[in-house]
Amino acid sequence: MDKPHSPSSDRNREPILAVLRERFADRRRVLEIGSGTGQHAVHFAAALPALTWQCTEREENLPGIRMWLDEAALPNTPAPITLDVNGTWPTARYDAVFSANTLHIMGWPEVERMFAALPAVLDDDATLVIYGPFTMDGRHTSESNAAFDATLRARAPHQGVRDVAAVDALARAIGFAPVENRVMPANNRCLAWRRP
Numbered sequence: 400m401d402k403p404h405s406p407s408s409d410r411n412r413e414p415i416l417a418v419l420r421e422r423f424a425d426r427r428r429v430l431e432i433g434s435g436t437g438q439h440a441v442h443f444a445a446a447l448p449a450l451t452w453q454c455t456e457r458e459e460n461l462p463g464i465r466m467w468l469d470e471a472a473l474p475n476t477p478a479p480i481t482l483d484v485n486g487t488w489p490t491a492r493y494d495a496v497f498s499a500n501t502l503h504i505m506g507w508p509e510v511e512r513m514f515a516a517l518p519a520v521l522d523d524d525a526t527l528v529i530y531g532p533f534t535m536d537g538r539h540t541s542e543s544n545a546a547f548d549a550t551l552r553a554r555a556p557h558q559g560v561r562d563v564a565a566v567d568a569l570a571r572a573i574g575f576a577p578v579e580n581r582v583m584p585a586n587n588r589c590l591a592w593r594r595p
């Protein structure tokens with residue numbers, strides 16, 4: 400098996416890292432949901448050695464992540480663990496969550512399940528950072544995002560670009576307050592919340 404590769408991860412990792420340097424400066428244990436190839440994990444864990452970066456993914460994607468983690472051999476990336484937000488969650492606790500480009504791939508009920516499950520794995524003062532395309536007040540922020548949304552929904556009707564307000568409502572319902580809505584390259588956003 401070849402190591403999986405995501406070109407978009409190569410493009411967005413530096414702008415995301417700039418956000419994480421601020422938001423995770425006082426964090427120690429990050430739970431990443433939907434790690435994909437594992438490229439983000441390797442890049443962020445190498446740049447932020449004070450963090451322990453726990454990759455998670457659906458079972459079928461773990462072999463690829465292991466290839467990236469094994470090659471990098473970082474001291475702060477434990478073996479990836481299986482996490483489908485519909486299934487069993489880890490028993491460990493974390494003080495931060497990161498997830499990139501996952502909310503538009505999950506169906507909305509899965510997004511709701513993800514947020515509902517977070518309190519059981521998070522410290523009281525946890526920080527949450529979510530990266531991806533979002534609509535603002537129900538409106539796409541670019542033509543390309545509108546086209547991407549249409550493509551997603553045509554391919555898989557449960558998928559689709561989510562609205563910032565709807566995601567924010569889920570975060571607030573579990574005690575998080577918004578701290579950032581940063582415009583990122585390629586019409587993406589980094590949303591961050593913190594529990595006071």
Ligand SMILES: C[S@@+](CC[C@H](N)C(=O)[O-])C[C@H]1O[C@@H](n2cnc3c(N)ncnc32)[C@H](O)[C@@H]1O
Nearest residue numbers: 405433434435457482483484499500501504505
């Ligand atoms: C577009 S990829 C993003 C991967 C990576 N985070 C990135 O930014 O390159 C979306 C990921 O969400 C994961 N995903 C989709 N549904 C999920 C679910 N129900 N539970 C956990 N992960 C899920 C997929 O396995 C996939 O790797």
